[in-house]
Amino acid sequence: xxxxxxxxxxxxxxxxxxxxxxxxxxxxxxxxxxxxxxxxxxxxxxxxxxxxxxxxxxxxxxxxxxxxxxxxxxxxxxxxxxxxxxxxxxxxxxxxxxxxxxxxxxxxxxxxxxxxxxxxxxxxxxxxxxxxxxxxxxxxxxxxxxxxxxxxxxxxxxxxxxxxxxxxx
Amino acid sequence: xxxxxxxxxxxxxxxxxxxxxxxxxxxxxxxxxxxxxxxxxxxxxxxxxxxxxxxxxxxxxxxxxxxxxxxxxxxxxxxxxxxxxxxxxxxxxxxxxxxxxxxxxxxxxxxxxxxxxxxxxxxxxxxxxxxxxxxxxxxxxxxxxxxxxxxxxxxxxxxxxxxxxxxxxxxxxxxxxxxxxxxxxxxxxxxxxxxxxxxxxxxxxxxxxxxxxxxxxxxxxxxxxxxxxxxxxxxxxxxxxxxxxxxxxxxxxxxxxxxxxxxxxxxxxxxxxxxxxxxxxxxxxxxxxxxxxxxxxxxxxxxxxxxxxxxxxxxxxxxxxxxxxxxxxxxxxxxxxxxxxxxxxxxxxxxxxxxxxxxxxxxxxxxxxxxxxxxxxxxxxxxxxxxxxxxxxxxxxxxxxxx
Numbered sequence: 001x002x003x004x005x006x007x008x009x010x011x012x013x014x015x016x017x018x019x020x021x022x023x024x025x026x027x028x029x030x031x032x033x034x035x036x037x038x039x040x041x042x043x044x045x046x047x048x049x050x051x052x053x054x055x056x057x058x059x060x061x062x063x064x065x066x067x068x069x070x071x072x073x074x075x076x077x078x079x080x081x082x083x084x085x086x087x088x089x090x091x092x093x094x095x096x097x098x099x100x101x102x103x104x105x106x107x108x109x110x111x112x113x114x115x116x117x118x119x120x121x122x123x124x125x126x127x128x129x130x131x132x133x134x135x136x137x138x139x140x141x142x143x144x145x146x147x148x149x150x151x152x153x154x155x156x157x158x159x160x161x162x163x164x165x166x167x168x169x
Numbered sequence: 170x171x172x173x174x175x176x177x178x179x180x181x182x183x184x185x186x187x188x189x190x191x192x193x194x195x196x197x198x199x200x201x202x203x204x205x206x207x208x209x210x211x212x213x214x215x216x217x218x219x220x221x222x223x224x225x226x227x228x229x230x231x232x233x234x235x236x237x238x239x240x241x242x243x244x245x246x247x248x249x250x251x252x253x254x255x256x257x258x259x260x261x262x263x264x265x266x267x268x269x270x271x272x273x274x275x276x277x278x279x280x281x282x283x284x285x286x287x288x289x290x291x292x293x294x295x296x297x298x299x300x301x302x303x304x305x306x307x308x309x310x311x312x313x314x315x316x317x318x319x320x321x322x323x324x325x326x327x328x329x330x331x332x333x334x335x336x337x338x339x340x341x342x343x344x345x346x347x348x349x350x351x352x353x354x355x356x357x358x359x360x361x362x363x364x365x366x367x368x369x370x371x372x373x374x375x376x377x378x379x380x381x382x383x384x385x386x387x388x389x390x391x392x393x394x395x396x397x398x399x400x401x402x403x404x405x406x407x408x409x410x411x412x413x414x415x416x417x418x419x420x421x422x423x424x425x426x427x428x429x430x431x432x433x434x435x436x437x438x439x440x441x442x443x444x445x446x447x448x449x450x451x452x453x454x455x456x457x458x459x460x461x462x463x464x465x466x467x468x469x470x471x472x473x474x475x476x477x478x479x480x481x482x483x484x485x486x487x488x489x490x491x492x493x494x495x496x497x498x499x500x501x502x503x504x505x506x507x508x509x510x511x512x513x514x515x516x517x518x519x520x521x522x523x524x525x526x527x528x529x530x531x532x533x534x535x536x537x538x539x540x541x542x543x544x545x546x547x548x549x550x551x552x553x554x555x556x557x558x559x560x561x562x563x564x565x566x567x568x569x570x571x572x
Contacts, residue, residue, distance in 0.1 A: 029263065029505045059393050060508075061539075063519050063532035080506060080519070080534075084390075084404070087411050091506070112393035115542045123227070138220035138571055147228060154225070154232050 006088055007032040010054065017047055033091040041079075041094050042104045048081060048090075049109060056081035056090065059106070062116040064124040066098075068150045074098040075124060079106075098125075105131040123148035185213055188553070192221055196299060196557045199567025203544070203556075210552050215545045219538075223571040230531035234496045235261050236335055236472075238531070243329040245535060246569040249288035249512040251280045251320070251332045256509035259414055260518040261335045261472075264505045269467050272460040273337045274416040275453045279350070280323070280332060281415075281509075282446040282453070286357070287316045288512030289397075289439040289446075292564040296436050297368050299561045300377045309364045315353045322346040336473035337466025354451060361443060369440065378432040382547045382559025389430060392543040395536050396514025398563055401438045402430030408510040419456070420449050432562040439564075471498045496526030513537050513564055537569040 001009070007027055014022045014034065021040035026033055036044050048056040060080035067074055073095035082089050096103065105128040106113035117128045118137040125146035128134055136143065145152060190203040197203075200221035206214040226241050233241075242257045243250040255277050262269060269277075290313050294306035317327040322345055324332040333339065342350075368374045384394075389402040399406055405424045409417040425441030427434025466473050470489045479486035492498055502524045508517040517534030540563065547563075548556040 028503060031506060058390060060515070061393075061517060061519065061532065061534040063530070065521065065530050078519070080517075084406055084411075089506075110393065111388075111391045112539055112542065115538065119538075136220075138223040140220075147225070154228055 001086075001088065003027055003030060003032055006090065010034065010048070010090060013051065013054070014044065014047075018044060028091075031089060031091050033093060035093045035095070038094045038096045038103060041077075041092065042106060042109065044092065045079065045081070045106060046109055054083065054088070055085070056083050056088070058082040058084050059110040059112050059116075060089070062106075062113060062120060064120040064126055064148075066124060066149050070095070072097050075101055075126060077103060077120065077126060101126045102129050103127070104129055107131060122146070125149070183208060190215075190553075190556070192218075196561070198295060198561060199565060199570065201541075201565070201567060201570060205553070205556070207553070212548050212551055212553065212556055215548060215556075217541065217544060219541070219567075219570050221571065222567045226533060226572040227531055230528055232527055234526045235500070235528070236493070238528070239333075240329065240331045242533075243331055244568055245533065245572055246288070246511055246513060246516070246537070246566050247328060248291050248566055249284035250328065250330050251284040252288075252509060252511050253516065254330060254332050255281055255415070256507065256511070256516050257518055258333050258335050259509065260505060260507040260520050263507050264503060264520060264522055265335075265469075265472065265501065267336055267467050267469050267472065269337060269415070270460075270464050271416060272457055272462075272464045273466060275457045275460070276338060276342060276465070277333065277415050278417065278420070278453045279450050279457075282449045283316050283319060283353075285510075285512055286443050286446045287313050288564070289443050292512075292562070293368075293436055293439050293443075294364070296378070296432065296558065296562050297374070299558050300374055302368060302371075302374065305364045305367045309360060312353070312357050312360050315349065315356070319346060319349045319353065322349060334466065334473055336469045339465075341463065341465040350450075350454070354447065354454075358444075358447060361440075361447075365440060369437070375433060377554075378436060378558060378562070380429070381432040381555045382551065382562065383429050383431040384543060384547050385430060388543070388546065389540075392540060394514065394540045394543070396511065397435055397438045397442065398430075398514065398540055400424060401427035401434035403428055408508050408515050412508065414507070414509060420452050422449050432558050435562045435564075498526075500524060500526070508534065511536060511569075513566070513569065514540065533572050535569045535572055537565055538572075541565050541570060 011025045018040050021037045023035040048054050060082045063078050065076040075098050076093055076095050079092040103126055117131055120126045121134055122136040122139050185206045185208055188205045188207050190205055192200050192202040202218040204216045205212050229241055230238050239254050239257055242253040245253050290309050294309050297305040320330050321327055324330050384402055386402040386404050389399050403426055405426050407424045422445040425438050427438050474493055475486035475489055480490045500522050502522055504521040506519045508515045514536030519532040520528055521530040523529040547559050
């Protein structure tokens with residue numbers, strides 16, 4: 001099915017099943033993108049997994065984004081889902097405040113979410129409730145901050161051997 | 170009686186040994202650590218630590234203009250860096266809306282398939298080395314040198330190629346490059362056949378690799394496997410066929426798949442893919458002969474640097490050059506996800522642009538990172554030498570694991 005039909009099909013099913021949990025939908029380039037509420041996201045993904053017509057049973061990737069200007073909704077978490085037999089792809093987004101970065105874990109549904117969530121925790125500080133092993137994955141364990149957030153510069157400023165004032169980044 | 174014996178053995182506390190398959194180990198290709206909990210020789214559990222070569226590509230990409238991000242995509246899967254480069258260029262072209270001429274698409278296909286051959290050469294010969302067979306590795310690597318010669322002719326670099334530009338390629342294929350390519354296509358099939366004869370039906374190799382590190386198709390899909398590892402488990406998912414890019418829909422090739430998802434199947438799938446890549450390159454060369462010559466980029470002066478002679482003589486070229494280098498080009502706002510079939514699977518670029526000269530967010534969907542999670546499950550119950558073979562047959566490349 002083409003992307004407009006996919007958009008309306010998924011939108012109708014999500015609205016029917018979740019009502020208030022479904023916030024909005026749009027088509028960005030070639031992807032239908034759906035924004036839902038944080039507390040229903042695992043149920044939404046499970047619903048899309050089990051639904052016979054949709055059957056989104058492949059998790060392509062998970063990415064966190066930081067929007068420091070959206071007060072109250074600074075962190076965004078996106079899920080890319082894929083239906084392999086019918087070749088359908090969608091994106092799901094949830095927004096939540098940076099003061100309360102808790103999201104339920106997706107590991108019961110997709111084992112692939114294990115390290116993807118650790119990466120989101122490591123770089124953005126998103127805390128996944130129920131994750132079996134939520135520790136830093138790519139950075140050092142004793143790092144105290146979450147580096148991909150926008151307030152941190154590219155380099156951590158502790159180096160004394162180079163002077164970036166003349167040729168700064 | 171036997172019931173009593175069983176209860177007795179259950180009550181005995183097993184003392185497991187911890188073995189550190191440490192970060193620097195000659196058998197692990199790249200730097201990642203695995204702490205194995207072993208019961209004698211059988212592996213009970215393992216825990217991986219990665220991140221030893223983390224270079225903060227996603228953060229770097231937020232500070233670099235679009236054309237400066239290509240060198241960092243090189244360094245992800247460095248065994249097949251042209252595929253990463255082309256994937257990035259196609260993502261930006263999708264964001265901006267550039268239409269690439271057919272001849273350039275076919276040239277990109279040739280470059281990407283050469284990269285795929287070179288990646289699979291490494292993986293397969295190194296599976297041989299890990300079972301103790303150095304000869305195949307030595308002989309087939311000469312072919313990889315030929316591929317390096319072709320890259321050097323096209324872009325100047327051998328490994329981290331930074332090949333192509335947004336909007337096409339930086340220069341046309343020179344006659345010497347066509348020469349090298351023709352000679353490669355003549356010499357590679359016999360060399361690959363010779364390599365296959367050493368390992369494919371070799372009794373020792375088959376005994377070592379069959380049933381070594383298997384994974385079923387359902388578990389592989391749940392772990393979001395892609396690429397040769399998933400195809401060895403039996404699922405025929407190939408991004409080139411499912412979401413074709415760069416004219417792949419016009420090419421005629423099969424997708425080799427395996428049955429058990431074990432090391433032998435992964436080896437055979439990669440062998441099959443190398444043969445298919447040779448077919449694709451031959452078809453691409455035939456198609457290029459039918460296209461008008463000399464075209465190597467799209468007509469997008471806002472993104473593709475004008476030739477240097479024009480910059481020194483022509484006002485518009487000077488202005489375009491200035492705008493591109495200083496980052497004054499107009500990039501639309503939006504978010505796009507584009508995936509290519511890398512050497513290891515679906516390599517995806519999720520790019521969010523806010524209209525500025527650098528991306529707002531670039532997320533790299535790295536296939537190695539995603540399927541390496543399954544390693545603990547794949548080696549459970551096997552022996553240590555099987556664990557080494559499983560790791561090398563999964564083609565875990567540290568650069569792609571960590572980015």
